Amino acid sequence: MKKTVLFLVFALLLSCQTKAPSKIQDDAKLYQQGMHYFQRNKYVSAMDYFLEIKNRFPESPYVKDAKLRLADCYYFTREYIDAEIEYHQFTALHPLHQDIAKVWLQLGMSQFKQAPKSHQKDLNLIRTAKTTFTMITHKWPSSQEAQVARDMIQKCNDQEIEKQLYLASFYYRTKKYDVAIKKLEQLSLQGNVDLAYVASRNLLLAKAYLKTEEKDRAKNILQAILNNPDLKDYHSQAKKFL
Structure with a gap:
């Protein structure tokens, strides 16, 4: 118990010795203290020291590294707008x-x-x-x-594909088949290894073609799905529309 009390007193005294960033007049000490917190993942505390260097010591040899660590602090605390700026x-x-x-x-x-x-x-x-x-x-x-x-x-590509598939599905559901077809035709998946994207795009495009009486185009797409063994999980869906 006595050792615990002594340890807490020592820790309290040590914390009291740490000066506020604005009170430190030495750029090297500011950077050292900032890195002390940074290396311990205490990014909010570290920010204050790096900001002091950036604002008060623009000619300091530490300023480049301080600015970079400041950006990292913003990133690690999920302040992504500030991180992007820095x-x-x-x-x-x-x-x-x-x-x-x-x-x-x-x-x-x-x-x-x-x-x-x-x-x-x-x-x-x-x-x-x-x-x-x-x-x-x-x-x-x-x-x-x-x-x-x-x-x-x-x-990034995956998110863009999902966005286009979402829009095409929306236009299909709202019976704007020509717009859905245009979106899907513009969506190139050449070289894409995600078969779910390929199958979703082709099935929806075939359905839209059927709605616009372009039966031959729809049949060609559906047959291509059936002829592709890699898309076997989607064969039953394709057969429904043939």
Whole structure:
């Protein structure tokens, strides 16, 4: 019991010795204290120290790393709008930084994380993130960041496909078959390995063709589904419309 009390007193005294960021006049100490919290995943506390360096010591040798860690703090606390702003500013001001590929990746992730989860909503941020990820694969094609970016591009593509399928289904349900057909015809799934997307698109397109009396087109699509062994889970649905 006595040891516990002594430990708590010592911890309290130690915490009291930590100065508020605004009271510290040394940039090195600010950065050191910020990293102390950052490395312990105490990102909210770390932010204050990195912000002090950014605002009060713009010529400091620590300012670049402080700005980058500040962006990371925003990202890890899910403040994705602020994270995007900080990462974007960093790429503009420090394009030759040794970790610039990682910064661009984090920028893309911040954009992606802001996007609405439902495919029913606007996906402009998904397209913005996809542009960022694509740039990474072109500029640093052999990097680890490019590998992650390629995976993220596929996730962006999936969300765009789901959005288009949702819209096409909506137009089909509301009997706007011509609009549904146009949406589905514009939806290219060439090279897509997700068979659920391929089957959903083709079945809906065939049904829409049947509604517009384009029976030959519908039959060709349905027969193609039946002839594809990889789509065997969808054969019974295709047979219903033949």
